[in-house]
Amino acid sequence: MNRPCPFSMHSLQFEGNAVEQAQCLLRTVRIGGNVGSDPAALPQILLNLVGKSVDITRDQLQSYLSHMGIAANDVGGALDASVSKTPHGAKTRYFVIHDTSDELPGHSFPADINQATWRSNNLAVRSKNSAHIFINRLGQSATGHNYSVSWRATKRERSAALKGLFLHHELTQPRIKGSYRYNAVAPTPGFTAATMERLALCYVAASLRSGTWMIPAFHCALDLGISDGHDDPQNFDLFQWGGAIEGPQRDPKATCRGRGRGAGRSRRHSTRNGSCRSLGRQANDQGQADQRNKSPVLQRRSLPSTRTAPREPTTPTIARRHSI
Numbered sequence: 001m002n003r004p005c006p007f008s009m010h011s012l013q014f015e016g017n018a019v020e021q022a023q024c025l026l027r028t029v030r031i032g033g034n035v036g037s038d039p040a041a042l043p044q045i046l047l048n049l050v051g052k053s054v055d056i057t058r059d060q061l062q063s064y065l066s067h068m069g070i071a072a073n074d075v076g077g078a079l080d081a082s083v084s085k086t087p088h089g090a091k092t093r094y095f096v097i098h099d100t101s102d103e104l105p106g107h108s109f110p111a112d113i114n115q116a117t118w119r120s121n122n123l124a125v126r127s128k129n130s131a132h133i134f135i136n137r138l139g140q141s142a143t144g145h146n147y148s149v150s151w152r153a154t155k156r157e158r159s160a161a162l163k164g165l166f167l168h169h170e171l172t173q174p175r176i177k178g179s180y181r182y183n184a185v186a187p188t189p190g191f192t193a194a195t196m197e198r199l200a201l202c203y204v205a206a207s208l209r210s211g212t213w214m215i216p217a218f219h220c221a222l223d224l225g226i227s228d229g230h231d232d233p234q235n236f237d238l239f240q241w242g243g244a245i246e247g248p249q250r251d252p253k254a255t256c257r258g259r260g261r262g263a264g265r266s267r268r269h270s271t272r273n274g275s276c277r278s279l280g281r282q283a284n285d286q287g288q289a290d291q292r293n294k295s296p297v298l299q300r301r302s303l304p305s306t307r308t309a310p311r312e313p314t315t316p317t318i319a320r321r322h323s324i
């Protein structure tokens, strides 16, 4: 329980290959910041992509963003810009996932936490200084710092040599106390499909700019072994996110529309200029299509949607929200 992922200050990486690092850094974060010992079960698409070169083109992703009406500035900045680097020139490598842990009074969640009426979903009033990207429960996002900016958001990055190695993503999530001494309890499921889809798009954009599919990491797992750590994100469903990463990559129409004559028609592979294809060609090339029918994403049942707090007290080992 709570075994840290060993980190080398020499190589500026965690131990193991890219997939093994993700399996350590994405272990389920339980209440109180308790992280199990077993490596995380990763969705097939992450097993296929993490650590590999990205062969999606900037034009393809820009076309997709345009089709979806999403500004690049809302997903980390212009796609042709650089990504952050450490003071010694190591390029950003880790895609860090946080939750905002918005503390609410009472013992149940408001009925509108997934709607615009819930104040925490208003990105305009939220301070956006603490991370690169903020995503609300409606799937809207705002960039606090361009992915090109080296920004610290965890205790591990207190070493100046690491600043720039991590890109940070805050997902809006309410917390209530339930039967705990502090606001330990998150809703189940932890995040909406819209949030997951936008986070997936950020993952594609950040990886494209980096040139390599980044290694995702949960904040809590990242800081294990460092005192006074955080407990986020809670109730993050990796397989739901995996499905969201697959989504834009298997939608060929999105990257074809708006290009020359015939725009709007569904063309699965090539256009006259040969640039129209799904974002997922790489994943498909690597066997993703063969996996789809047996993918846990498609077979997974929805988690129960409960808005009441569990009543079983456990002893938190890690305090939840403190300064970084």
Ligand SMILES: [Zn+2]
Pocket (backbone or CB within 6 Å): 097, 098, 099, 219, 220, 230, 232
């Ligand atoms: Zn965090």
